Amino acid sequence: MSANDLSLPPDSNTCTEPDAASVAAARNRMVADAPARDLADLFRALGDPTRVRILSALADAEVCVNDLTAALEMRQSAVSHQLAYLREVRLVSFRREGKHAYYRLDDDHVRGLFVQGLDHVTNG
Amino acid sequence: MSANDLSLPPDSNTCTEPDAASVAAARNRMVADAPARDLADLFRALGDPTRVRILSALADAEVCVNDLTAALEMRQSAVSHQLAYLREVRLVSFRREGKHAYYRLDDDHVRGLFVQGLDHVTNG
């Protein structure tokens, strides 16, 4: 993701006038910039295999970082980085107990998205 | 995403034995590697503001590239690149008519995911 200048179009590729009605209709259906960013942020948070595995492991139970790291067979630091990210976007919450930190999925919408998403990838 | 070596753990950070039962349970809940990748691929396809805007514009109507480009206020080539990507992951289909190419959202699951996702970002 770089420039997106668009101020002066040096694009030789511009076409003749697009259909005004069709463009207006498309603009109406299109989600606005800010919600598009928010929605993309949500989906991007789910768009990584490690995070998918983490979130599915945390869907129905609390797990501490140590056990989660073992289950994932990854480096503890990699797991913690992803958990920090998932905390930031508020998909997981955590609770400290002694030296341990117990994480869990904290978003019912995400559970629903997972179900629908899995339905999509398993069935056609 | 680089190495992920894990063959020999030079990680000094490994902890004492994790709880075997908790790890096993987490592994059971966790989606397996291949479906995790597939699910992540799907969500990643939705995880970009431009693609969110494109898909929402194509959700209930066919639009040709020219009109879509105008609606998005982006370069034609950027739009075409994203459409090629969305074709590859089979979220959109298209139809040629004369010089035009009409695209549309070709995945009912994705419509559902959009609705749920929007519900998430607009409401809590």
Next chain:
DNA sequence: TTATCATATGAGTAAATACTCATACGATAG
């Protein structure tokens, strides 16, 4: 044919990203 329109695509690039290792931090144990 040649010219032009609508779209697709290749190469290059800056930013984002998912890991790495090393180390810092907070809590408990000795």
Next chain:
DNA sequence: CTATCGTATGAGTATTTACTCATATGATAA
């Protein structure tokens, strides 16, 4: 106190990515 355990985090890095411009391709028109 010091040491250690469990976790968090900073810096570095290779890969991915979403654009850029230039050009190629396919279809129609003159």
